[in-house]
Amino acid sequence: MLEKLFSPASVAIIGASNTPGKVGHDVLKNLLDMGFPGEIYPINPKADKILGIKAWADIESVPTAPDLVVIAIRAPLVPSVVESCGKKGSKIVVVLSAGFREVGGEGAKLERELLDIAAKYGIRIVGPNCLGVMDTGSKLNATFAASVPPPGSIGFFSQSGALCLAVLEWAAGTRVGLSRFVSLGNKADISEIEMLLAMEPHNDTKVILGYLEGVSNGRALMETAKKVTRNKPVVVLKSGSTAAGARAASSHTGSLAGSSQAFSAACRQSGIIRTANTRQFLNLALALAFQPVPKGGNIAIITNSGGPGILAADACDKLNLNIPTLSQDTVSALRQVLPPMASYYNPIDVLGDAKASRYGQVLDVIIKDPIVNAVMVLGTPTAMLDVAEAAREIVQISKKTDLTIVTCFMGEEKVREGRKILMEGGVPTYETPEEAAEVLKFMWSHRLWLERKEQPPVEVKRDIERARTIILNAQGEKHKLISPEDVTAILESYGIRQPKTEIARSADECIEKAEAIGYPVVMKVLAMDITHKSDLGGVKVGLKSPDEVRQAFNEITSRVIRIKPEAQLVGVQIQEMITDAREVIVGFTRDPQFGPLIMCGLGGIFVEVLKDVAFRIAPVTKQDIREMLREIRAFPVLQGIRGQAPADLEALEDTVAALSQLALDFPEIMEGEINPLMVRPVGQGVVAVDARFILRGES
Numbered sequence: 001m002l003e004k005l006f007s008p009a010s011v012a013i014i015g016a017s018n019t020p021g022k023v024g025h026d027v028l029k030n031l032l033d034m035g036f037p038g039e040i041y042p043i044n045p046k047a048d049k050i051l052g053i054k055a056w057a058d059i060e061s062v063p064t065a066p067d068l069v070v071i072a073i074r075a076p077l078v079p080s081v082v083e084s085c086g087k088k089g090s091k092i093v094v095v096l097s098a099g100f101r102e103v104g105g106e107g108a109k110l111e112r113e114l115l116d117i118a119a120k121y122g123i124r125i126v127g128p129n130c131l132g133v134m135d136t137g138s139k140l141n142a143t144f145a146a147s148v149p150p151p152g153s154i155g156f157f158s159q160s161g162a163l164c165l166a167v168l169e170w171a172a173g174t175r176v177g178l179s180r181f182v183s184l185g186n187k188a189d190i191s192e193i194e195m196l197l198a199m200e201p202h203n204d205t206k207v208i209l210g211y212l213e214g215v216s217n218g219r220a221l222m223e224t225a226k227k228v229t230r231n232k233p234v235v236v237l238k239s240g241s242t243a244a245g246a247r248a249a250s251s252h253t254g255s256l257a258g259s260s261q262a263f264s265a266a267c268r269q270s271g272i273i274r275t276a277n278t279r280q281f282l283n284l285a286l287a288l289a290f291q292p293v294p295k296g297g298n299i300a301i302i303t304n305s306g307g308p309g310i311l312a313a314d315a316c317d318k319l320n321l322n323i324p325t326l327s328q329d330t331v332s333a334l335r336q337v338l339p340p341m342a343s344y345y346n347p348i349d350v351l352g353d354a355k356a357s358r359y360g361q362v363l364d365v366i367i368k369d370p371i372v373n374a375v376m377v378l379g380t381p382t383a384m385l386d387v388a389e390a391a392r393e394i395v396q397i398s399k400k401t402d403l404t405i406v407t408c409f410m411g412e413e414k415v416r417e418g419r420k421i422l423m424e425g426g427v428p429t430y431e432t433p434e435e436a437a438e439v440l441k442f443m444w445s446h447r448l449w450l451e452r453k454e455q456p457p458v459e460v461k462r463d464i465e466r467a468r469t470i471i472l473n474a475q476g477e478k479h480k481l482i483s484p485e486d487v488t489a490i491l492e493s494y495g496i497r498q499p500k501t502e503i504a505r506s507a508d509e510c511i512e513k514a515e516a517i518g519y520p521v522v523m524k525v526l527a528m529d530i531t532h533k534s535d536l537g538g539v540k541v542g543l544k545s546p547d548e549v550r551q552a553f554n555e556i557t558s559r560v561i562r563i564k565p566e567a568q569l570v571g572v573q574i575q576e577m578i579t580d581a582r583e584v585i586v587g588f589t590r591d592p593q594f595g596p597l598i599m600c601g602l603g604g605i606f607v608e609v610l611k612d613v614a615f616r617i618a619p620v621t622k623q624d625i626r627e628m629l630r631e632i633r634a635f636p637v638l639q640g641i642r643g644q645a646p647a648d649l650e651a652l653e654d655t656v657a658a659l660s661q662l663a664l665d666f667p668e669i670m671e672g673e674i675n676p677l678m679v680r681p682v683g684q685g686v687v688a689v690d691a692r693f694i695l696r697g698e699s
């Protein structure tokens, strides 16, 4: 449907001008300079000819409806001109003009007007407030950018005009080139979703690159990306993520979950590669444009000096890339081409006296080793090494292998020529070994995504009617925080085990209940308006005798009365003490774009300090949950370290699934969490010792 945006038979430029520097001039000039083969209709009532071609007074007088209309006139005039385009029969309009939503008030009104007219005629709009569209294959340059990249295999879309200019200039300067380019501007109509759909089937595009500031429809983006990323890698750089914890949150999950976490989770679950910064973004684009995605994570490193080789190995190690032992055949073959002092083991050191030809010989051997999936070739400009010559050798070999090759020749002046040769030969080259390693890691992760089988969301057994009754009743009350009794009942309906718990209002009653439960016990203050009990000294653990229970009762109640006199004290909870457990937090909030955002991490009272948590968007599959747990830095703690038995991961996974299901079942619950979930050793399950759910407010 958007094909005509990229390869129109005819283009009209409304606001075309003879005055250099005006947008309407620059666009027409770009169109002519690129050699656009279709019809061009410059439109300007005050000129007969513009840049040597016949100009038309208005869109009405043009002989046929142009496939593509580019508008470069003042914003207030745009809606009526689009109306004329609609009457004429044009279906795609690129609005370069600024002065719409980005200026607020009147501009926003104008943008809505524009959209209403477009909807009336079935017109699709790119922009407004954008830089234009380019397709190097169809020789369409309908932008007013100064740089023109050569044809290439990167399809790029961007919400920022300035970043557009930067990437165009980068693609031109590095000669990596672009296939398609769209500046989305205000994204009033056409968004990143249409871009993915338009670039996926496009043969010249190998990698889709996008810069985003906001997402138009998060769920739809995920659905589209899930399919597109199976065919083509999608790399996204996203800025403008609100900091987590910006608002006063009543749960730990609420204070840790921000829109950036939601976006990252959405990317992970839909195969989008999100890079952390601009450098990574461009580095990865380069690699995916030039090289195949490696089939595995086994990297061979070739270097002419120790230092960079070790740096590269360290970087790989940190990123969990494997530096395998090479096969016996490879080592023997290397002995034939390397001097005796060289290192035949990975990283392979060809020594400082290596000439370019030695790089070629070694690389030729390495690519034949079946254990190797990707090669990182490093070099420093020694007196012996002609980097340009080495670059030529590498380019040649790269053309005959389907292994991934990346390079890094450190330096500046002496390596410049070599870098150029590599880039022109389709071999990505980076300034540092760490960058090269990072790129390989991204590529390898993408391979894992490609190999990942689609799974249905986990099914959770639950008593949804029971939970519904409780939640409906709770909604009628004035508290937004669901009461502890109701929390208990909800968790029960979702099959989540809780400790034996009793409520008591006097020291004697406490002792009686403690004896019934069995020592040791835990005591906690119970009051409607206290959410973080230990902050007030309201939790006592490991109480082993009636005396300790009595003392705890007195301490808890007197402390609460002293520190928070307005608290509505209900009494004290006496709880079975759960021992031999690792404390985990499992929670959810709701992201305005992506919906229920599930969090899991190392729990307890230090959650916000350690921030060791991972996120996913619900619904989740078994694999999502498993990967999520492995993202937690402290995951080894759950696996069991220092002779400790592994934790019951299966029970933990079930609880994450259950809470995720609860979030999906009841949009009425704004956020909720279990903290801590006591995860006991394998086979012994999990126990939720503390949980809270917050209902949606009235608004």
Ligand code: ADP
Pocket (backbone or CB within 6 Å): 499, 522, 524, 531, 532, 533, 534, 535, 539, 541, 575, 576, 577, 578, 579, 583, 604, 605, 675, 676, 689, 690
């Ligand atoms: P809050 O989060 O409101 O301060 P919690 O009920 O989470 O109160 O208790 C705080 C800490 O006390 C927990 O992180 C855990 O270390 C410990 N704890 C609470 N309940 C139990 C229990 N039943 N068994 C063992 N330890 C517990």
Ligand code: MG
Pocket (backbone or CB within 6 Å): 604, 675, 676, 690, 691
């Ligand atoms: Mg707690």
